[in-house]
Every structure is written in C-alpha cells, then in structure tokens.
Amino acid sequence: MALLEVNKLSKAFGGVKAVQNVSFSIDAGIVYSVIGPNGAGKTTLFNLITGVYTPSEGEIRLDGKEIAGAGPHTLARLGVARTFQNLQVCMNMTALENVMVGAHLRLDRNLIKAALRFPALRRRDGELRDEAAALMHFVGLDKYVAARADAMPYGALKRLEIARALAAKPRLLFLDEPAAGLNPKETIEVDHLVRKVADSGVTVVLVEHDMKMVMNLSDRILVLDYGKKLTEGSAAEVRRNPDVIAAYLGAHA
Amino acid sequence: MMNFRSPYLGLWLLVAVLAVLPFALPNAFYMDLAIRMAINAVIVLGLNLLIGFAGQISLGHAGFLGIGAYSSAVLTTHFNWHPAFAMAAGAAACAVLAALVARPIFKLKGHYLAMATLGLGIILTIVITNEGAWTGGPDGMPVPPFALFGFELYGEKHWYWVVAAVLAISVWASLNLIDSPFGRALRALHGSEVASQVVGVDVVRYKVAIFVLSAVFASLMGSVTAHYVGFVTPGVAGFFHSIELVTMVVIGGMASVYGSVLGAVLLTALPQALATFEGWETVAFGTILVFTMIFMPKGLVPTLAAKLGRKD
Numbered sequence: 001m002a003l004l005e006v007n008k009l010s011k012a013f014g015g016v017k018a019v020q021n022v023s024f025s026i027d028a029g030i031v032y033s034v035i036g037p038n039g040a041g042k043t044t045l046f047n048l049i050t051g052v053y054t055p056s057e058g059e060i061r062l063d064g065k066e067i068a069g070a071g072p073h074t075l076a077r078l079g080v081a082r083t084f085q086n087l088q089v090c091m092n093m094t095a096l097e098n099v100m101v102g103a104h105l106r107l108d109r110n111l112i113k114a115a116l117r118f119p120a121l122r123r124r125d126g127e128l129r130d131e132a133a134a135l136m137h138f139v140g141l142d143k144y145v146a147a148r149a150d151a152m153p154y155g156a157l158k159r160l161e162i163a164r165a166l167a168a169k170p171r172l173l174f175l176d177e178p179a180a181g182l183n184p185k186e187t188i189e190v191d192h193l194v195r196k197v198a199d200s201g202v203t204v205v206l207v208e209h210d211m212k213m214v215m216n217l218s219d220r221i222l223v224l225d226y227g228k229k230l231t232e233g234s235a236a237e238v239r240r241n242p243d244v245i246a247a248y249l250g251a252h253a
Numbered sequence: 254m255m256n257f258r259s260p261y262l263g264l265w266l267l268v269a270v271l272a273v274l275p276f277a278l279p280n281a282f283y284m285d286l287a288i289r290m291a292i293n294a295v296i297v298l299g300l301n302l303l304i305g306f307a308g309q310i311s312l313g314h315a316g317f318l319g320i321g322a323y324s325s326a327v328l329t330t331h332f333n334w335h336p337a338f339a340m341a342a343g344a345a346a347c348a349v350l351a352a353l354v355a356r357p358i359f360k361l362k363g364h365y366l367a368m369a370t371l372g373l374g375i376i377l378t379i380v381i382t383n384e385g386a387w388t389g390g391p392d393g394m395p396v397p398p399f400a401l402f403g404f405e406l407y408g409e410k411h412w413y414w415v416v417a418a419v420l421a422i423s424v425w426a427s428l429n430l431i432d433s434p435f436g437r438a439l440r441a442l443h444g445s446e447v448a449s450q451v452v453g454v455d456v457v458r459y460k461v462a463i464f465v466l467s468a469v470f471a472s473l474m475g476s477v478t479a480h481y482v483g484f485v486t487p488g489v490a491g492f493f494h495s496i497e498l499v500t501m502v503v504i505g506g507m508a509s510v511y512g513s514v515l516g517a518v519l520l521t522a523l524p525q526a527l528a529t530f531e532g533w534e535t536v537a538f539g540t541i542l543v544f545t546m547i548f549m550p551k552g553l554v555p556t557l558a559a560k561l562g563r564k565d
C-alpha cells in the first residue's frame with residue numbers, strides 16, 4: 001500500500017478551479033516531485049494534503065486512513081511536515097527557537113509545569129536545544145545558531161524552515177520551492193540537502209521550478225497544468241512526454 | 254560563572270528593589286502607590302502574555318478584575334464565604350467565562366476578540382451598576398478584610414509584602430513560561446499561525462488557554478485590590494480601566510516581561526504626577542498611547558534593550 005493516496009482531489013476558490021480531479025499515489029521512501037507552470041495548483045495541492053485548506057471534493061489517504069478535511073495540527077501528529085513557498089518563519093523568535101518549535105509534539109507542553117520550571121521539562125528543553133543546533137548544522141546553518149530569525153538572509157531562512165520541519169521527525173515532508181530565490185551555489189547545497197533528507201528515510205514531496213534539481217532528485221514526477229494532472233511518471237518518462245514539453249519545459253527551457 | 258545575559262538577572266534586581274523599597278519610602282501614601290503599581294504589574298504581565306506574546310487583544314480585561322473584586326465583595330458580605338473561597342470562586346468564574354467567550358471567537362479568523370471583550374467589559378459594568386441590591390450600584394460596596402489561618406491582612410505594611418511576593422513569583426513564572434514548549438508555541442502562533450499549525454500547535458487551544466490564564470490573573474488581582482482597598486466601585490471593571498491596562502502593555506513593551514512591570518509602574522504613577530490636572534488623565538493616556546505607537550511601537554523596554562545592543 002502506498003504511503004499517500006490522493007483520489008479525485010479538487011479545490012475551487014470561487015470560480016477558480018485551482019486543483020481539478022487530481023489522483024496519484026506516493027510510495028514510502030521516494031522523492032516525489034510536483035511540477036507545473038505558475039498557477040498550476042502545486043501550492044494548493046500541498047495546502048490540501050497538509051490540512052491548510054479543506055478539499056472541495058476528493059479523498060486523501062495516509063496509510064490507508066482518510067485524512068481529507070483534518071486540520072494541520074492533526075496531520076502533524078500523523079508525521080506530515082512541510083515548508084512554505086512564501087516564508088513562514090517566526091520573526092519574533094530566534095533561529096534556534098524556530099527549529100525547537102518544530103519539535104512541539106514531541107515535548108511536554110503542560111502550562112503549569114512550564115510556569116513552575118519543572119526540572120524534567122528544563123532538562124528536555126536543554127536536550128532539545130542541542131538537537132535543534134545539530135539540525136541547523138545538518139542544513140548548513142551553523143553560523144546562525146545564535147541569530148535572531150529577523151536578522152537572517154533569505155537563503156538561510158529557506159533552510160531554517162527545512163530544519164524546523166525536520167525537528168518534527170516527519171515521515172512525509174513537503175518542500176514548496178526550497179530553492180526559489182537562491183543563487184546557484186545555494187541551490188546545489190539545497191539539492192544535496194534534500195538528497196540527505198531522503199536518504200535518512202523521509203519520504204519527500206518536492207515542488208520546484210529548478211528542472212535540474214527536479215530531474216536529479218526525483219524518483220517520480222507529477223505534472224500539473226491549470227489544476228489538472230497532465231501526466232505522471234519517472235523523470236525520464238516525463239522529460240520525453242510531448243505534452244509536458246509543450247506546456248511546461250518548452251516554455252521554461 | 255554568572256550569565257549576564259540571562260533574563261532572570263532582572264528578576265533578582267526586582268526582588269532586591271522590592272525588598273528595600275518599604276524602608277526607603279517616606280510614608281503610607283507611597284506604600285499605597287507601590288502596592289497599586291505591583292498589583293497592576295501582575296495584571297499587565299498576564300495581559301502581555303495574551304497581547305504581546307500570543308498577539309491577541311482584549312479590550313475588556315478590567316471586566317475580569319471586576320468579576321474578581323465583586324466576587325470577593327459579594328460572596329463574603331452577603332453569603333459569609335471565607336475570602337479565600339470567594340477569591341477562588343471569582344477566578345473560576347472568570348476562567349469559565351473566558352473559555353466560553355474565547356472558544357467560538359478563536360475559531361473565526363481575524364481580530365474578533367477585541368470586539369467581544371469590549372462588549373463583555375461593558376456588559377459587566379452595566380450588570381454591576383444595575384444590581385444595586387447586591388453590589389451597592391454606582392456607589393460601590395465595602396469589602397471585609399482578608400484573613401487566612403486567623404491572621405488578618407491589614408494596612409499597607411501587610412499588603413505590601415503579599416503583593417511584592419506575588420509580583421516576584423509572577424515575573425518568575427512568566428519568564429519560565431515564555432521559554433518553554435508552551436511559551437514557544439504561543440509565540441510561534443503569533444509569528445506565523447500557519448507555521449505553528451503545521452508543526453502541530455492546536456492554535457485555538459493555545460489562544461483559549463492564554464486568554465483564560467490572563468483572565469484568572471486579572472480576577473485574582475481584582476480580589477486582592479478589593480480586600481486591600483476595602484471598597485469596590487463599578488469603575489474597576491470599566492472601559493477606561495481596560496484601556497489603561499492595554500496602554501501599560503504597549504508602553505512597557507509588547508512581549509516583554511520587564512516591560513510589563515515598567516509600563517505598570519510608570520502609568521500607575523502618572524495620575525499622581527498629573528494630580529493638578531484632575532480629569533485629564535484620560536487624555537494623557539490617549540496621547541501617550543498614540544505617541545508610543547508612532548515613535549516607539551515596540552515599547553520602552555524592547556526599544557532600550559535594542560539601543561543597548563542586547564535582547565531583553
């Protein structure tokens with residue numbers, strides 16, 4: 001059984017049909033990419049699967065269990081994590097705290113124990129601090145461990161979101177354009193980073209406009225166009241597909 | 254080695270000041286002022302957790318103070334309750350009311366809490382004013398002294414130490430809270446609601462929890478004020494008092510624990526300083542609020558901390 005199954009999923013915003021009747025499934029342990037021109041519905045698809053939007057129609061199954069309509073915090077419990085195309089970093093916190101928030105569900109979140117500074121809670125927080133610093137190291141942000149989030153450059157914030165998502169120890173990680181706005185060197189670093197994450201056993205779903213990166217990393221690719229599924233297949237298959245070349249690659253390459 | 258950047262350093266300073274203050278103050282008038290500063294500081298700490306840290310605005314917070322104050326007054330006077338139970342009952346009532354109001358509101362997107370709490374505060378003031386048989390109406394009512402284990406709290410000397418201890422503990426607890434999984438979740442939902450949701454924060458629950466907590470802080474301090482002053486009037490729950498509290502948060506600094514204390518201290522002293530301009534306090538508060546928003550939107554403590562090149 002596939003880890004994630006999406007069946008006839010649709011989402012309309014008023015008259016705009018952002019996602020229409022899209023079906024696909026993702027096996028555990030692979031890198032699965034979603035590509036398509038601007039406005040094709042990639043981010044909307046991510047928002048639907050991660051519970052940020054409620055589908056207009058269709059089913060989403062994680063491990064065979066229906067999750068369509070469940071809220072994002074419920075999905076987080078089931079091992080789903082994500083990053084955002086338009087940065088969603090908490091600028092009122094330090095970089096390290098942003099990563100620590102990622103581990104929210106793995107901690108004792110009791111208010112009273114926190115206010116009274118229970119030793120067990122403090123000890124766990126200390127461990128978490130080290131864990132978060134290690135994650136920042138893992139994504140290549142060593143030099144920002146003591147930084148405030150609002151003092152970090154764009155490229156670093158993109159990676160900070162990845163570190164935060166990883167802090168949740170997810171099974172299924174959605175990355176929405178992790179290389180957007182990065183320079184070529186940073187893009188290659190993110191490419192390697194995604195590889196490392198995938199190799200660590202996390203199933204990765206990637207939206208990215210950088211075709212080299214997509215072709216490099218993906219086991220399978222879903223192509224969306226105007227909210228509809230154009231095709232789906234291995235990197236080689238997608239690259240050869242004449243519809244894809246016409247709709248997407250042709251326009252960009 | 255001592256960590257000079259530790260946020261707890263300020264707490265020790267506060268404790269030291271609180272410990273020597275009664276010996277430095279010339280008379281009961283200043284003791285009274287210090288007590289009222291400390292009471293306000295505790296309320297503002299709770300309110301800042303809601304406004305500054307969680308990013309939710311309450312414009313009717315004095316309503317919860319009113320519930321606490323009048324629970325203490327009415328239950329002890331008319332029903333012969335022990336003051337401690339009356340105080341607890343007021344706090345419990347505030348907790349239930351806050352949760353009932355907040356839960357449906359936080360399910361909506363947007364800043365509806367401000368509107369709802371504004372209405373709540375006004376309704377409470379009207380109820381207190383109109384239920385004259387129980388509350389003494391606009392004239393207010395006397396409150397019996399607070400006694401615990403046969404020891405009666407009486408006068409500035411007693412109350413000062415109670416209130417000072419409560420303040421120090423509240424500052425300590427607030428510092429603990431904001432640097433904990435709960436506190437980080439709270440700040441995260443303010444920083445990015447959707448990001449906090451996708452890491453598993455149940456934002457409605459957290460917003461309700463902090464609103465309830467701040468309401469309980471207010472209620473307890475309302476009870477303390479009632480017993481300390483020995484008299485309550487409907488003004489305690491009034492709109493102006495709510496605005497005063499929000500102004501203290503804004504001036505001291507949103508999301509700043511020490512800012513809460515400083516804001517409360519400064520604005521509690523202000524009416525004394527303006528005593529000759531009786532009746533103009535409201536205008537002064539409004540003006541200060543506007544100028545702070547324009548020239549120092551982060552408030553005093555965060556702005557000063559930034560100037561001194563360290564985080565608060």
Ligand SMILES: Nc1ncnc2c1ncn2[C@@H]1O[C@H](COP(=O)(O)OP(=O)(O)OP(=O)(O)O)[C@@H](O)[C@H]1O
Nearest residue numbers: 013016018036037038039040041042043044045085
């Ligand atoms: N919250 C929303 N309200 C209304 N319309 C929306 C909303 N979100 C997305 N849309 C619309 O849905 C369509 C798909 O948008 P989406 O952001 O999913 O595209 P995308 O494939 O991620 O594009 P890009 O590559 O530019 O990120 C667009 O026409 C967009 O305007």
Ligand SMILES: [Mg+2]
Nearest residue numbers: 042043044085
């Ligand atoms: Mg997008």
